[in-house]
Amino acid sequence: MKALQNIQTVYFVGIGGIGMSALARYMKLQGKDVFGYDKTATELTDALQREGIQITFEDRVSELPAAIENTSDTLVVYTPAIPTSNNILTYFQQAGVAMMKRAALLGKVTQHTLCLAVAGTHGKTTTSAILGHLLAACDMPVTAFLGGIAENYDSNFIHKGSEITVVEADEFDRSFLQLHPNIACVTSMDADHLDIYGESAEIESAFHEFSNLVSDKKQLLHPVEVPLGGHTVAIDASADYEARNVRIEDGVYVFDLKTPQTHFRDLRFSLPGHHNLQNAITALGMALLAGSPTQQLPKALASFQGVQRRFSYRIKREDLVVIDDYAHHPTELNALFQAVAEMFPEDQKLIVFQPHLFSRTRDFEAEFAQSLSQFDEVLLLPIYPAREAPIAGVSSERLLALISSEKKGLITKQAMADQMSYSSCRVQLIVGAGDIGAEVKNVIKKRIA
Known part of the structure; x- marks a missing residue:
């Protein structure tokens, strides 16, 4: 070519x-x-x-x-x-x-840059968006290719220069093995895409192969529980990049951060959930490794506004909170529940969930049921098929039967707004990676009318 x-x-x-x-x-x-x-x-x-x-x-x-x-x-x-x-x-x-293929082009575009690659079964988009923003806000010559719309830029593309690139390293179809990362992270390594990998051991093997693309393991970050031999990241646990003294003030996280390079005090970060805080620590570590000026990073982090459909507040008032989120795996649902429970501990919580892929619903049926059962009320849409044909015996009806919440039911997209308005739950979540996001505007329009 x-x-x-x-x-x-x-x-x-x-x-x-x-x-x-x-x-x-x-x-x-x-x-x-x-x-x-x-x-x-x-x-x-x-x-x-x-x-x-x-x-x-x-x-x-x-x-x-x-x-x-x-x-x-x-x-x-x-x-x-x-x-x-x-x-x-x-x-x-x-x-x-x-x-x-898209992944091959991304590899060619970033090959001769300082490439910062963000991998993981969960957290890629938020981490890469935080990282891209940190570098851009610190006046670093960065181009970032994001898997979501960053609120600060109203775009999935940040361009402040061409010497540094930030990319999402996608494990689907083993795409991330076509990249050439100088600095990388693995945010998580859960079983997923078993329609591609067959079993969890295979996906773990692929992540190990990706991590080996980074020649210097000091340039690789990962959670303490993910054994990849690089520098570790944690919240209130011993790690190379460790958040300490974490508290919530005025609805945002305030924390201290110990790194091999420096110490920060009273950093502020506005995205809810420990998973997002871990993403922020990882992004800060990668920004430091890329040479970002330490004195500018606290202000840059505090100014990050989030990613669309990642714990996005659509309504936030005394009587009603509506949150839109992309979660589509049991681990992500658990993280979402932790975040909403921490921010709204006294409120009843409704989740409207659209399962994504027949194969994922089948492979994690019990885990989905357990995650969804944490919510006070559950409404399920039909499974969004994406690239798949239906699988016999796999359905939202079957999943619903396994959920232990007393208030639960099946709905259609057309009935979403009405069904949500009937609920007495103050906190209501619209969740999934299919086309459920397109219905959010209709729900919001009806609820604020």
Whole structure:
């Protein structure tokens, strides 16, 4: 394949994906002609179109732009989520156009930079967003490719320079093994994506392989309970990067931080939950390893506003709190419950949850039931299939039967707003990684009317 500098036209098949769109923005910034296809228009694709990227939502070769006719300087980027039956993808394959998976392109783009890679089954997006913000706020020459929309930038792409890159190292399809990290972290290493890996031992092996991409283990951070041989991170436990004296003041965390490089006092961080605090410690450690000025980091951390759909307050008033969150694994649900219980210990809590993937629901059925049973009231949407076909015997009805909460039920997206309004719970959570997020606006509109 030609070098990226010799490519003029880039076509993204699945451009509306959160990782794909960040790369599309980068390529546009490099002066490339950027086009794309996705099956559904979203707020993200609307934003890309406003930025001058032409997108089609029809899977027809006739919809391809004329610029694609010169295939010699064209690169097609795609993700494993695109079905092999996709007509546009098939056309490019048969035409012999240069093609590359998203992860491979990310690896090439970041190869000759100081690459900071954030891996883990949970916490990647928040940690990389905090890290990207810390570096940008400290005037470091950073480009960050994020897996969510950072509130400070209203974007999944931060560009303050090109010498340093921040990337999410995605374990799905072993994509993270195509990266070239100089500094890295593994935030967590739970069993997930068993449809790809088969068993938990295989995913652990992949994370060990990723960690070995970092030649100097002092440049690798991970929780104390994840044995990878690098520097450890913990809250109120002995570690290389250790948060101490953690307390809540005016609804935000205040804590001290011991690191191999320095000590900080009275750091402030506004995202709820110990999992987010651990993400912040990890991001601070990586920022220090990248050479961030220590005197600027406290102010940078305090100014971080969060990531959309990561414990995002949509309504916060005396009689009602509505929180929107992306959690889709039992470990994430447990972390979410810990955060909401810490912030609202006296209030009843309703969760509206959309299970994501038939295989994940099957593989962690008992764990999901246990996590959801912590909430006072549970409403389940049908399983969001994403890339999967239904699996016999796997359903929200079956999961609901295993949940021990006294108040529980099945709902549809159309009935979400009404069902939530009937609940007496002051704290209400809208949770899942499928299309449930698209319903949040409807719920909020009804609740504030």
